[in-house]
Amino acid sequence: MGSLDHVDLELLNALTEDHRATVVALADRLGMSRNTVQARMAKLERSGVFLSYERAIAPRELGFPIEAMISVTVQQADLPRITEALARLPEVVQVHGLSGPVDLLVRTAARDTRHLFDVDARILAIEGVERTETSLVMGEVIGYRVRPLLEEARQEG
Template structure:
């Protein structure tokens, strides 16, 4: 049976084939799996798996190798999303200024009425109020709107996309 390649553009890497997708699926099952364990599971040689992982890494497939540490473990039980509206011409400088705040866990550039969506962590509501005030005090920030995170209802996941991509590769 002949399989066409799935054309998933990854910068200079090109596309993912079925072996790449199987490898990524195995890593989604066990992100700490060793090269040897992945090779055994997929019926591939250790060298093949190692070469594929290196190519995927060079292609920018892996976002991070750091362990995710929840802010709660650091004594910061409150998380919030701060929607930030800025003067457009100053967005790069404002983003750099926001990145200096230790309470900022993540930030996204957005289209639409909000320019940045900033995820922050805080000890308590007063601390959150202070973080919001520091963001608002950055020259060029026009407005903020803060929403408390009540809980994660869908965590980061990639498996449905991998399964869909693998189905497309088999067709």
């Protein structure tokens, strides 16, 4: 189960239910002191449990309604430089490194299909990129979630 104990798991579960909860609200809900909750939150933050405090903003609300996943095959030796080049493209919202025949999965946002074609061309133009394959996102079926994992961890603990 890693280094998380029962109290940590309860705190994380409470945060999945109300991600905007204050330390005081979490303390009240869990029957703990504010200082205990604050100390636990600081420990969890230092240990890297929290991925980001950035608010997830819908690209469509910024004028980018087209979302696509671009599978990218690269020359392995160029991967760090390619990753840096991808980070400079504003339409690239997320990149995952993969094992298997595809090296990178690039999540992109675009204004329209012509813009998406342009984004794909800019990715292909990066030296060391060998091939791309683009798939339009039709809709999110299961969003990012950790609650089922928390439930599993709580049962094991």
